[in-house]
Amino acid sequence: MYPIQKPAQSAFVPIRHLSYHVLQWGTPAPNTTPIVMVHGWMDVAASFQFIIDAFKEDHWVIAPDWRGFGLTDAPNTDNFWFPDYLADLDQLLDHFVGTRPVHLLGHSMGGHVATMYAGIRPERIRKLINLEGFGMPATRPSQAPGRLAQWMDELKALQRGEIELKPYPSLDAVAQRLMKTNPRLGADKARWLAQHWASANEQGEWHILGHAAHKVVNAQLFKTDETEAIYARITAPVLNVVASTDSMSQWWKGRYSLDEFMQRIAAVPHISHAVIEEAGHMLHHDQPEALAQLIEEFLSLPSVT
Template identity: 60%
Template sequence: MYQVLKPSRSSTLPMRHLNYHVRHWGPDTSPLPTLVLLHGWMDVGASYQFTVDALQHERRIIAPDWRGFGLTTGAPVDHYVFADYLADLDLLLDHYAPGEAIDLVGHSMGGNVAMMYAGVRPERIRRLVNLEGFGLPATRPDQAPKRYAQWIDEIKQLHSGDMALKSYDSQEGVARRLMKTNPRLSEDKAQWLAGHWAQPNTQGQWEILGDPAHKITSAQLYRLDEAMALYKNITAPVLAVEASDDSLGQWWKGRYTLEEYHQRLTHVRNCRTAVVHDAAHMLHHDQPAQVARLIEEFLEQA
């Protein structure tokens, strides 16, 4: 089992009809800005443990479990709206870092939230690190009829039970699943992650701590013009980090490319890029020391 170097502690904040679980590392107060870590889709805040362990300097760090993930709980829902993550983050910062310009790191979906939030509340962000938060392919208005129909059909599938997540016989089974998804993930890290990514139910089956309703496609199309308006409104310096494996190309098969992503980043007034070598999409698992170094060097620059 992976040996944690910097143990975390938990808090729960009642907020927006939810009990929001937040993981904490470091002191309760620090002369450095609070560092907020946002996890990706079907992930949890604890996913950042390896990167936190690799950070050289002590500071206050918080990582929430997004609604419908991890240990954050609330009333059942049958779909999620992306804008809710922005409101959730705003209220979390009001509670944990009131009046403070924070340093923000987001991975994948969390990176997309971070970029959007920094455009909505630019005064709340001092510096931003986006780990493979690429956004989505551009859409056209004439795609709307099929998108709404798809959304309705998937709602029906969810309620019929067709979207249930697979369960596992043991923590080891969850770890094997994680290593199959990410061949670079070592067994000790996979075993540790499995204990935070899933938990046993009353029958002893290990269930993923993610709501199946997250699998439902958004009813709204991804509006590139809106996204670029948000990018233009970001005032914080941004470091956009990608892995050496082209996960974007693997996902979208030419429908959306790294070249297009880099073009979008030109709309951010102060943005630089970096690459983590020998890594895929879960770069903070594959190369936590590289990721930690990039984060600290960027946050500490004058």
Template identity: 55%
Template sequence: MSKDQDTAPYQPQRLWQSQMLPVRNMHYHLRSWTPENHNPELPLLVLAHGWMDVAASYQFVVDAFSDAFVKGRRIVAADWRGFGLSRPPAACDSYYFTDYLADLDMLLEQLSPDRPVDLVGHSMGGNISCFYAGARAERIRRFVSLEGFGMPETSASQAPKRLAQWMDELRAQRAGGMDLAPYDSVEAVANRLQKTNRRLPRDKALWLAHHWAAPDANGQWRILGDASHKITNPYLYRVEEALACLAQISAPMLSIEASDDSLGQWHKGRYSLEQYHARLQQVKNCEIAVVQDAGHMLHHDQPQAVARLIENFLR
């Protein structure tokens, strides 16, 4: 037996509860860490996951929070629509960014209708949270973005090609050309997670694999993310709108970045950390912190460091 095969999955330190909440035209899966001695005077802490991820992704950070910080505090994370267990009632061929904003608004209306919340968003979840914190500034007490950089600036001239690409991919999807490949076992799913993130330990990869994927009727493991998320967004990213939302954020904001330059790796000069930092100048009260020896999944790579930064900022 290989060393990897002999590794047991990670054992969570803090147990969660799952529930389904009605949100617009579907039910959202909510994962919550609620202490028995819940203190309603403490602000709700909401954790928003990134693209092709799930709410369980935050387990390692929740486990790394100090006992003093979590004492009495309710912490929640939801699977965005089309991810994890938040499944639309009918097949969906496209997902739109504004739907996530409305979903988050409806969730918070149920979870904390009368008090502002503390909001943490990673990657896509950070981008969604940036827009939300500007559009609903009064609903956010403090805001933390984990590598929630937004997207490169676009121009109107890109629209015809983008729309054509979107329509082509919809055709390919109908023909089955956009389906996500299955995996033979949960160990194979863990291998995939470790291939994407070289810093992810085997025990955590195995634990995540059980929440990031599930077996189908034939015993094949399928990622719990709709293949439609892979389709090109037909709408251009309008940086002027992003800047306007950033300017309306009234809550103190902490932008946490990994030491690896994700933007440089992804965009090859089309969008840089310097440009992202220039955008952050629109925020009235914003700090920047860097987590060393970490990549884009910094909450997996260095959960203790990320947890300390979040704790200190939210206090």
């Protein structure tokens, strides 16, 4: 089992009629700018533990489990809407820091949420770090009827139990699943993550801590013009980090590329780029030491005036 160096403090806070699970590391202080870390799809806040352990400094870090992931339950839900993540983050910041600006870091889906939020509430973000937060492929208006029909069909399929997350017979099986998805993940880290990524029921089966409704397609088309308009409003310095292994070509098979994303995010005014070598999409698991060093170096730089 991976030996954690810096244990987290776990708490539940009321956010928009949900009991939001939040982890905190480090020491909160009035003169400290916290780092808010938001995870990706089918992940949990504990996923950032390896970066936290690799930090040289004592950073105050706040990391929620998004609604319907980890220990943030979302009962009576049959689909999830992207704007809810933005509103949840907005009220989480209200709860923990009031009007104080924060450093915001997001991975994958969380990276896209964080980047959008930084353009919607630019005054709240001191520095932004996007870890492989690519967003989605561009869409065309003509896709709207089919997308809405697919969404309605999948809602029915979810109600019939046809959309679900399969259980695993043991914690070791969950760990093996994580290593299959990410071959660079060591067995010690996989087993540690598995106990935060899943939980056992009374029959001893391990279920992923993610709501099956996350697999229902989004009813709304992804609109690149709106996304770029929001990106253009970001005032904070931005560090865009990608892994040396291009996961985009694996996922999208030509429908969306890393080059297309780079063109899209070029709308951000104050942006720098970095690549983490010997890493895939879960770069915070693959190379936490290199990533932690990169993050701390970026946060130590003077802000744009």
